Amino acid sequence: MPTKDPNKSYIAILGWSLRCIDALEKFDRRYVIVAPKWAEDYATQHNIPFVSWDFERLNDRSHELATTLKDMGVDVSIPLFEETVEWAGAVNSVLMDNPRLLGQAMLFRDKSLMKRRAQLGGIRVGIFEEAMDQSDVIRFLKRVNQTLLKLDGDPNDPIHFKAFDKAGCLGHRVIRSPDDVAAIADDEFPALLESHLDGWEFAVEAWIKDRKIQFLNISEYVTLGYSVFVPATPELEKWRGKITEQIEKLIEVFDIDFGFIHPEYFVTNDGTMYFGEVAYRPPGFNAFELMERAYGFNAYQALVLSFDPKATQEELDAFFPTPVKDALGHAGCFGVYPRRRVVSELRIPEETENDPYFEFHELAAPMESKVTKRTAFGTHWGLVYFFGEDPHRLRDLLKAQEELDFYL
């Protein structure tokens, strides 16, 4: 393990992630993990610098966290999870004496606000609206379909229903009929409603320093909520130029000096980009791990560099590879949901296990036999990882996993 360089920044990580801790153990920055009390024993056992903090408490104590970290000499805090994004904004506004950072973080935390801000900045977004209750949803569904000149009885075009402040696919539902609306619980409101775009959905991971994109990755979704791989196929990569322009717009509109963003877009057949949403934290689906596999650089260390006020441009240039060209291959993963109502064991399908692209899985054995009915996109039971040279073969392989039973 390298020694810590006292001339480099002292980093606070908000959230508990072993992968991130592992990356920092192997990095030359001093660091401290800020995470809930339940992680404290493990941290003590393994000599991990630790500050216990309850992120669910009200925000009026954020100043206390900021002062604690400031007294320790911490230079910047980095959020790992959606729930810690505004904490990091609040803390950094104190550490860096820049109140604007808190406002910016609040923007990232509210899907509706961020969409309006994007729209105001001239970024193309789909039709969207806030919903306070079920009747709002039904009205939106009807109006969108009227706009599309559908008659009564024609199958509706779906709309998307997303919780304001949840990460990724949590709380994301696809609504096709008033029946679907009836299934939404009252506590899921308020929420964001979006029209459905028939396009190619993808995500971008961008590390930003001094308002400049340091590294831009395009993650190709095979099926939303199931599978993703990096780098993308040449067909999607050919839009890289346009995508870069879009990200530069985002940097302007959201006034991003540094850090890491993870926006989602649609590109329609004619090459029009629609902005979906943006998060100011590492993506789900372990995309960081995929990037490490594909490029060989540690994405968490990259995250630290992009936040670190003392990181130099030379250091960043030396750290990042050239996108696509430097990739060793394509890495993808598939999120498994049980396909049966009752399951008793985990069994990796033969065709998966024997495929040369298959690498390993992180699936848990079933804890109970009855599978809870999936509302919204739900949470997968674990990921299966693949790696190989041919992006098209990888894409088809990921698609094929959807038809296999991992839980019997």
Add this chain to the structure above:
Amino acid sequence: MTMTSDSSSIQPILRSFDHVLGQLAGASSAAKFSYQGRVLDAAKRVLKQQGGLAALEDRAAALDRAGIFDGTDWAKPSGLVPGMVANALKSPEPRIVVLETLNLLRFLAVVRGAHAQPGLPVEHAHHFLTQVLALNLDRILGAHHEAARLSAHELTPAVDALLQRLLDGVGTEGILGRLVEEVWRILRQRPIQVGHVKSMILQIAIALGQQGQSFSASANRLGADRLISALFGPTDLCREDPGLDAYVARLAHADTGSLQAEASGMARAMHDTGLVSEYHAAYLRYILDSGQGHFLPDALGLSSTGLDCLRCYQPLVQQLIDVAVHPGTAQAVLGISLMLERGILYSPPIAPSLWRLLGTPLSPACEEGLAAAFGSDVTPHQRLVAGLLTLLGQPLGIGQGNNPTCQAARALSIWALNDPDYLLWLLAQVTANDRIVMYFEGAALDSALLPAGLALHTPLDADAVSVLLVPHLDRIYAEMGRRVADRGEDPHRWINPELHGWWVGREFHIAVDIMTGKLQDYDQFIRDFHLAYHPLHNGNEPVIHPQPAGIAVTDSQGTFVGWHAITIIRVALDQSGDMRVYFFNPNNDSGQDWGLGIVVSTHGNGERLGEASLPFGQFASRLYIFHNDGLHTPVSVPVEDEKITAIRDMAQHSWARDRV
């Protein structure tokens, strides 16, 4: 099965494997375990390929260094038990199978000199693998029984290939020989439970049947034959294992000379090995049923002491045989024989107590418990009588099984040895009332009303007497502990005399301070132990009653493992003139390596059957609790300082390393 995949298909899998292995190797200690699962999964896929085993063998050292075993039960190779391997390799959880496979490959790498592990010397690795092979002979020889076939899984061919590879690496040389030696070593301790020994002998018999020629030259052939014949054909009339019915038919046609030869042949095999053949049980039943009881003394192999005892109590003994000796409980024959030799029937309450046992039906709970542990070949009552006779004949043969109840097993052993009358009284309480009432400092403790102690379940892998008594004793022991918990001193100071009997010394010595766990007045402790127990220092006073004592058990590296209850039986000079402590260890196998040259002996240094022994100083260096009767020694000889220093060094280099 996918073993047939051609060799080119292993390349991408190996690439993945090497990638995740690299991740594991580079991971910090905090994240190590999060990479282990993926490495095991990748290893499993490699194993299933042609050439996969060899690829993993090449990487065995790298895997070990990368930390694949960190935080698992396999982390310390020196502490691994060969007997656990077979089960791990049969586990339904593939990651366990793979981990055990990698572990064995690690041992193989050490044997081949391709890997060096601190704490795993080459000889140890070699010995370990030999034992593993010996214990898995059936699998190596392909003598799979139906149960094994049914439990086969996708890794079964890979595991078979692994064992074959180990066999090539270690050599067939000496495997059977080791197994035979191992069986003899265990049998010399005369354990009450011999089920696992019998299954090892069965393995030997199968192996000899298949590989007879290559083994015939070996010096162990005779030892193996003795074991096999003692179980399956101890005498002329059953030499070729004809089956019990055929044997009894032959007895019916045998002349007096043959019957006499059968009697002495049976007894010889029994006392030679400690194993009783089922034919022996059939023989005893036959001669008693046919009115030929005059063969009994020879069939039991009695000396003049035993014979005299038998003559005094003939009707009782015959009744005990009738109830207890059946083909499924043949070991009771040895118990009866040794019990007669001990002469304990002359103690006035014993014979009536045995009559009481013969005449009392068991409570339903007792019947249920015995049936659950032993099945229903014979009735629970017959099983209990057989078990009791075995315990009375072999008080030092009892083992705690795989249960944390060394205290209870030790107590049963002490009573069987020193106070059999009391043991029978405890048993009578349980068989009649499902409870034991003991008194602790005047207050009655009723086991039926107490919460569970250390053992969460009734022990099923122990002998019949333990199955009935241990749950009650364990609860009483735990309750006594609770009652003295706040006294700030080691609870055994009070528990030991109250639990076992008045003859446990009330003067209590302990080597460590309970609050800090540090050594306390250790030199004086050692000095006191000499003055209390060493005949050359205590005025040549022998150990009068067996005394409970506590030892700090260490592993073969001398690292502290835990506190353990034993019994000091006697202290005496061995045949080479060294003073030794002879003691009983309720652990199932006393022959243990406690590290730094301290190896507990069970045979060849003057031990009686079931005793373990160590030179006085070595024993003292692992001792941490003992009792003394408080009588003043008339002429005590002071202990030389060098002796004390040597013992203190041995303690401080092992269990007391961090207690100074």
